Amino acid sequence: MINTQAVFGHKCPHFPGIGTGGRVQMPSSCISKLDPNARQMRIVPWGAAEAVAQILLGHVQAHLSAKTVILECLDKQQAKMRIQVEQKGGGYTWVNPGTTVRPYLLLVAEALFLSANPELKERWEALIKVACPDAAPLSARRLDQLSHETAFKEALYPVLDTLYTSGKVFGGSRSEIEADLPDPGSYPHTPIFRGGKKQASQTHDTSEEGRLIRRASQGVRALLCGPTGTGKTELGKRVALKLGAKLVSIKGRPGLEDRDMIGFISPTPQGPQWVDGPLARAWRLAQQGERTVLLVDELLRLDPYHRNVLIGGLDDVSAQELHLMLGVNVPEGRYYTLELPGNGEVLYASTALLSVICTTNVGSSYTQSGEIDPALLRRFQRVMFVSYPAEQDIMPVYERVMGASAARAAYALEVKTRTMTTQHGQLLERPMNIGVTLNYLAEAKDLVALGLSEAEALEEALGVTVVPFCCSLEEGEPDIAAVKALEITLQDVLKACKVAKVA
Structure with a gap:
């Protein structure tokens, strides 16, 4: 049953151009024809406005099957939940409708x-033409901007009045039940909300990468561990790309200062002004409603002080706690806070909008993930161990640099070096990785252009790409025995891969 008092008393922060609550009058031109006895003065129904905002922001997903629609939306705590409307005969049954927004x-x-x-339907489509001409969800910042525009207001008010009137006229005739609804697995009808078309059927990506992207769509704190050169950093970038999120990066290194990580106060002709560093920039973007991925590369190369800053930033608080701390009114949910040193400003970011993805190298030559401060490790919701990519996944990348036979040889050499390290009782300081192999192939390709055969080019390129990375130095020179081991292994690989010895 719709609670009219709660509908009008709801606080909705998404349309500051018309208000965030209270008695805001709508023009008489928007009055719905569904209720001929309606009064001429109309007040914004803020619960209905919240529902409109959730749809425009992309927080509501839809799955249609026969005469049943399942919606995935957010509850008061910003957690996902499912609601449903089913048409039976001439009536409708609502499942988990709530009383204020979900109806x-x-x-x-x-x-x-x-x-x-x-x-x-007609009034909704008119609103979508103004708000979502490309059928894409809006950012919170864009919705804020639209709420100040006359054309948007003129389209929004009729929708709000029809929604309120529909609830008043039809709400009492809906059967209502509470039940656990099954997950339909996909929500291909969601684009229809914003004037788009049903998505083609697709299977869920259950790979580690696919699952990480799915978690990040609602905000995640993830740690990616693995040997150097396995693509951990690129994985973090792909997550941001797939989500259409803003990407902010921090490169861990000794001697990093506050100005490099958090920000600094800079003198200007107008007086001292704060300049955001990567950490503050990520928080501010999320505070402004932008989906954001903060990528902290080589986490354990940060000094303990800055790791503690990150630990503090990843402590989340409720909307009520945030109000007590800062006096701000925000939607229900969890929020990260970040105090800017020397500035006094405290930034806050919804955990649903800010994902923090950190990478760290593991192996005998690297700081181990097991050495991470337990206080920091506890803050990660997901820890992924990223291994070397499978041959079928990486070979197309190598083949784009050089021919198939040379690419196979370079990959085979890379694989062999993984068991040629001192960790395995052999001579190499460290194994090849994707970046080294790409440099190796690029150098060899350049030598082929000068007239060398592929085999000659791979032999020549070894000394300026693979050797400096894999071999330890003795008095400024690479270890002779390790270099010899690489050269012998390369000859075996060239023979096995049948790489051309004649240009």
């Missing part, structure tokens, strides 16, 4: 997917 999500679903309310 209006179900009314929109009825209009768009079950043709239950032509007036609402």
Whole structure:
């Protein structure tokens, strides 16, 4: 049952151009025809406005099957939940409808997917033409901007009035039940909310990368561990790319200062001004409603002080705690906070919008993930061990640099060096990795262009790409025995891969 008092008393922060609560009057031109006895003065129903905002921001997913629509939305604590509307005969049944916001999500679903309310459908489509011309979800910043624009207000008010009137006229006739709803597995009908088309059927990516991306879509704290050169950093970048998120990077290194990580106060003609570093920039972007990925590369190369700054930043608080701390009113959910040193400003970021992905190298030559401060390790929701990519995944990358036979030889040499290190009782300081192999092939390709055969080019390129990385230095020169071991192994590889010895 819709709670009218709660609907009008709801605090909605998404439309500052018209207000965030209280008695805000709407123009008489927006009055719905569904209730001929309606009064001429109309007040913004903030619960309905919250429902509209959730859809425009992409927080509501839809799955249609026959006459049943399942929606995935957010509850008061910003946790995912499922609600449903089912058409049976001439009636409708609502599952888990709540009393303030969710009923209006179900009314929109009825209009768009079950043709239950032509007036609402028409008014909704007019709003979408103004708000989402490309059918994509809005950022919180963009929705804030739109709320100040006349064309958007003129499209929004009629939707709000029809939603409120629909709830008043039809809400009492809906059967309501509470139940655990099954996960439909996919929500291909979601684009229809914003004027798009149903997505083609697709299977879920259950790979480690796919699961990380799915978690990051709602905010995640993840640690990627693995040998150097296995693509941990690139994986973090791909997560941001797949999500369409802003990417902010920090490279761990000894001697990093506050100005390099958090920010600094800079003198200007107008007086001292704060300049955001990567950490502050990530928090500020998320505070402004932008989905953001903070990528901390080589986490354990940060000094203990800056690791502690990160630990403090990843302590999340509730919306109520944030209000007590800063006096700000924000939607229900969890928030990270970051105090800017010497500035006095405290930034806050929704945990649903800010993902923190850290990388660290493991192996005998690197700081071990097991040495991470337990206080920091506890803050990661997900720890992934990233190994070397499979041959079928990496070979196309190598083949784009040089021919198939040379690429096979370089990959075979890379694999062999993994068991030629001092850790295995052999001579190499460290094994080849993807970056070294790519440099090796690029150097060899350049030598082929000068007239060398592929085999000659790979032999010549070894000394300026692979040897400096894999072999330890003795008095400024690479270890002779280790170099010889590499040269012998390369000859075996060239023979096995049948690399051309004639240009």
